[in-house]
Amino acid sequence: MESPPTGAQGWEQPDRLNDQHEMRGPMALPTGFQAFRHALYQSTRMRLQPGHRVELVENGRIFDEVVEAIRGATESVHILVFIWRPSEPSDRIVEALCERARAGVACRVVVDPVGSEEVRGEHDFDPKVEQRLREGGVEVHYFRPLSGRWLGRLLGRTHHKLVILDGQVGFTGGFGIWKSWQGEGDSPEEWRDTNVRVEGPAVREMQLAFARTWQECGGALLPESCFPELEHEGEGYAAFVESTGGHGLSDAERMLRMVFAAARRRLWIANAYFTPPKAILEQLLEKRKQGVDVRVLAAGPVHDWRIVRASQRATYQEMLKGGVRLWEYQPSMLHSKTVLVDDWLCTVGSTNLDALSLHRMREGSVVVADQRLASKLEQCWERDLAHAKEMTLAHGGRTNPWRRFARRVTQLLAVDR
Known part of the structure; x- marks a missing residue:
């Protein structure tokens, strides 16, 4: 966890006029733990605190x-x-x-x-x-x-x-x-x-x-x-970020956007309902352009919502063309909601990458800065990929009218901000 460089950066110059007035496009955070800690606090009002065992x-x-x-x-x-x-x-x-x-x-x-x-x-x-x-x-x-x-x-x-x-x-x-x-x-x-x-x-x-x-x-x-005073139980830093939905930008989306922006080498996302809004997809593609290893592990053929899986697959073509690697878990329903950034930052909780979680429902996730937990989550990824199928443009990655329709339907639940 390195210290931030002198001179914080902000939003990159938007390509489209309307983007000057919305939280869109890539966000450039200063490098390091302290910079991320301040960014999370500034965006969600929650500060990573020391003394956690997770x-x-x-x-x-x-x-x-x-x-x-x-x-x-x-x-x-x-x-x-x-x-x-x-x-x-x-x-x-x-x-x-x-x-x-x-x-x-x-x-x-x-x-x-x-x-x-x-x-x-x-x-x-x-x-x-x-x-x-x-x-x-x-x-x-x-x-x-x-x-x-x-x-x-x-x-x-x-x-x-x-x-x-x-x-x-x-x-x-x-x-x-x-x-x-x-x-x-x-x-x-x-x-x-x-x-x-x-x-x-x-x-x-x-x-x-x-x-x-x-x-x-x-x-x-x-x-x-x-609400007892709690002892510092471990070496990790952590915060619990709750989101209550409603109009405007939710704390769930704010939290995820900051976590994604912190990635410098690796951004691995496992999520049960991977149908994020366009702004988040654009952020993932930009991180890949910056040289970050962006991977998504999504639910596969065992799924509880057919329309959601179709909507999920509607994102694959653009992601694959942009260099993002995608897998679908095969044996059962993948229900995890985790993010692994570099070798020190993780999120685990209830927050899905879909319009319901990001804009309508009450959610909560723990954000943890702990190299030990990150290492264990990496081991989970290795085991899961052994039971997952990688998507390609030739095999399952191209969109079609049904998938495009499903994507439009699932995005109707998003808040117009």
């Missing part, structure tokens, strides 16, 4: 780690999740929560009822799971029930995946509480996902994201003890 938690191991952490909680357990459906992972977590609640630990749960709907088609959390939680002493709230307010609330969901224990340990990533996140991500029924366990000051920001949502859902103010 560990990758891949695939089904998330449930082992979360259950163990819940059983060790002494004061509070807070869960905010987009998908919670009846399953073996649900049973394990419900049992652990009820055991802690009976022991006097305050257990609070917020569930998005749209994400947690079942095949029966009801936009509701499963009543049996809810009943077990409530009878066990767990307080449960829904995030923005749809009843009577469909039009205004359907897209404004919380896509967070947060578990916070005693205000000191936090988990986030792409996981949901359902059977799809079991296993090792190597079969169609078991999704490939990446999560993190966080200790350090950023856990306070994760707790704050939960608290704000808890209030909106009718929960009481959390006691001050839920």
